[in-house]
């Protein structure tokens with residue numbers, strides 16, 4: 001606001017506190033509130049300050065200062081915004097991020113001014129997407145106790161593009177000294193993992209060797 005506008009605001013304050021107009025006060029207020037417009041909200045902030053109930057322990061005469069105007073004006077505008085989001089209107093697909101921010105600020109300003117009605121936040125309804133639901137269904141299921149093979153729900157490997165378990169690993173190894181359970185790799189006599197399954201296991205699985 002300009003010094004002349006500050007003088008008008010101080011005149012409004014004087015109606016409550018009988019302060020005397022002064023040149024230095026209007027310059028100081030204009031400087032402190034240079035980014036605030038002199039609008040209804042600014043005048044209302046003064047009225048709010050003087051009409052608010054006394055705080056516990058508050059004594060003496062009230063004397064408004066620029067920071068009171070600022071905080072009350074902010075509060076007035078925040079109350080108008082409430083727990084709402086501005087209505088989203090599909091914009092130009094070519095809209096840039098800067099354009100969006102500018103549009104959004106203008107929207108918020110319009111709501112705070114009372115020129116636009118905000119859209120209440122809608123609660124979300126409905127369940128998760130089917131693919132998420134399918135994966136959620138596996139949560140809490142027992143995980144097989146074998147070290148080599150990470151547990152994955154049926155069909156999950158294929159879904160994420162990992163090769164399915166080779167047929168010979170779907171059966172336990174029948175070879176004495178190995179006897180690796182299904183899904184675990186065959187072991188050497190020293191207990192190391194073999195790169196290939198035992199022939200007997202391949203045969204048992206019916207897979208081509």
Ligand SMILES: [Zn+2]
Pocket residue numbers: 173174175178179180185186187197198201
């Ligand atoms: Zn084996």
